[in-house]
Amino acid sequence: MDLDATDLTIAALLQQEGRLSATEIARAVGLSVSAANDRLRRLQANGTIRATAALLDPARLGAGCCCFLLLDLAWQGEAEAVAALTARPEVMELHHISGPHSYLMKIRVADPAAVQRFLTEAVKPLPAVLRTETIFSLQAEKETPCLPLAGDLAGGRA
Structure with a gap:
């Protein structure tokens, strides 16, 4: 197009x-x-x-804790796990990635205790989940939904 x-x-x-x-x-x-x-x-x-x-302010709406989870999933049950995770409102992004892990997931919740509950209730019970690694974002230096357009990619706009 x-x-x-x-x-x-x-x-x-x-x-x-x-x-x-x-x-x-x-x-x-x-x-x-x-x-x-x-x-x-x-x-x-x-x-x-x-x-x-x-675009809403996550902190003002009780979702100020941003985490990235690296997930290792078994092939058996992977589709069901992906469907279950993408249905969760805490999951902002879920990417199938290359490298040693299967997926990279971004979640937003209230606090570290909510991360623990999410892992315990939503992630770890899924049969395909073999391993998780959680990375807490301390501060977002840049977070935007805006895509780079043709001029941006050519160095026209920052």
């Missing part, structure tokens, strides 16, 4: 502020409102824009 410079600009604008109106987008990219609306609908229809969501 080819995106032109205007599509990328619209995507970048919406990554920074998802509540922009079609009028504001049209003004920013030099299009008519109807042309901007057409582009927005196309970007949504082709899956470039998957959703528009508010």
